[in-house]
Amino acid sequence: MTEVAVNYKTGSEKLIKVLDGASAHLRGLLEKQGRADGALRIAVIGGGCSGLQYKMDLVDGPRDRDILVPSNGVQVVIDPKSALFVSGSELDYSDDLQQGGFKVSNPNAVVTCSCGESFAA
Template sequence: MTQTLEPTSQPIGISEAGAARAHAVISSSGKENAGVRLFIKSGGCSGYQYGMAIDDRELEGDTILMDRGVKLIVDRMSLPLVQGAEIDYVESMMGGGFTVNNPNATSGCGCGSSFRTDGSAAQDGEGAAGCGSH
C-alpha cells in the first residue's frame, strides 16, 4: 500500500529551484504522471549514497507527496534516512545538479553524493568507494 501525505506532514520537500528544474526534466522525459524518486543505497565514501530518478511507478510501501507541483516518491527503507530533507538544484562553475539538504546527515563526502547518519551504518560496502567512484 502506498501512502500519500498532505503538505502539512511532508517528510521531504523540494526548493523553488529544484521544482523548476524537476518540472523541466519530467516534461522532457515522456513519462506521464512521473515524479522524482529519491532513494538511498549503501556505498560511497561516507556509507550511504543518494539516488534520484524520474519515475512513473508507484511501488508497494512508497510514500508519495506533492510539493511545489512536483510529485516526490520515497521508498519505505529510504524514508527514515531522508526525513526532513529538501531536494535542491544548484548551478556552479562545474555545471548544475540536484542536491539533497539532509538534516540526518552527520557527515558527508566532499562531492556531496554520500553521507553518514549518526548511529547508523550502511549495510554493505561502507567506505569501500571513494568520492570519484559514485
C-alpha cells in the same frame, strides 16, 4: 488487461520538501520525457565515501509500499527504508558547472563528504 492498484501512502513536506529551483528543473525533465504526471524517486543506498548515498530516477509513479510526497508542484516517491534517512530533508537544484545537479540538504546526515553525494546517518 486489468490494472493492478498500487498500495502506497501519501506523505507530507515534513519528509522531503522540494525547493523552487528543483521543482522547475524536475518539471522540465519530466515534460521532456513525456512523463508530465511522473515523479522523482529518491532512494538511499549503501556506498559513497561516507557509507550512504542518494540514488535518483525519474519514474511514472509510486510502487507498492512507497511514500508519495507532493511538493511545490511535483511529486517525489521514496521507499519506506529510505524515508527513515531523508526525513526533514530539502531538495534543491544548482546548475553550477562543478557541483551542479540535484542536492539534498539532510538534517539527519552526521557526516557528509566534499562531493555532496554521500553521507552517514
